[in-house]
């Protein structure tokens with residue numbers, strides 16, 4: 535089976551058009567940001583958030599030859615609505631969350647349910663019609679089990695038809711494996 539991170543990217547790519555505006559809510563080492571940048575072309579804008587300076591540095595280095603507009607914030611994603619220009623609210627084609635900690639780094643700096651849910655609430659407003667949101671949660675990480683449960687409960691309660699569709703991809707026979715949550719704004 536394909537990796538869940540690849541499934542998340544392929545699924546999001548279907549909503550991204552050349553010149554589109556997209557958000558990476560957890561920059562980390564920049565792999566997801568690089569994927570998003572490749573799909574928006576030079577007229578598109580990639581916004582990115584992380585609370586660690588080293589994540590912004592890694593992402594800027596990885597994306598230095600990407601021609602798109604890049605706007606990265608050393609700030610929690612729970613502040614995204616105030617950083618994204620007002621004119622783009624309701625026009626974001628794809629938003630990506632990959633929760634947990636920065637690989638090969640300080641595992642005490644992790645995403646947390648209350649700020650993640652605040653950011654998800656803002657994301658639903660920022661998305662364009664037909665826009666897509668992917669959230670990778672990690673129930674097997676320390677602290678990730680409670681965050682995953684709260685995020686899944688909040689999305690299930692909030693993302694109901696006819697405003698949204700919600701899909702969960704859970705790997706069989708692996709209760710602590712990552713789970714991919716996919717939302718489409720209808």
Ligand SMILES: C[S@@+](CC[C@H](N)C(=O)[O-])C[C@H]1O[C@@H](n2cnc3c(N)ncnc32)[C@H](O)[C@@H]1O
Pocket residue numbers: 559560561562563564565566567583584585586589609610611612632633634635636637643644645646649
């Ligand atoms: C699993 S990593 C992201 C992986 C990344 N998307 C990539 O492609 O490498 C999770 C990231 O979330 C960041 N983070 C933690 N709390 C955050 C918050 N409130 N807002 C934004 N980023 C946060 C961590 O610093 C870490 O870099």
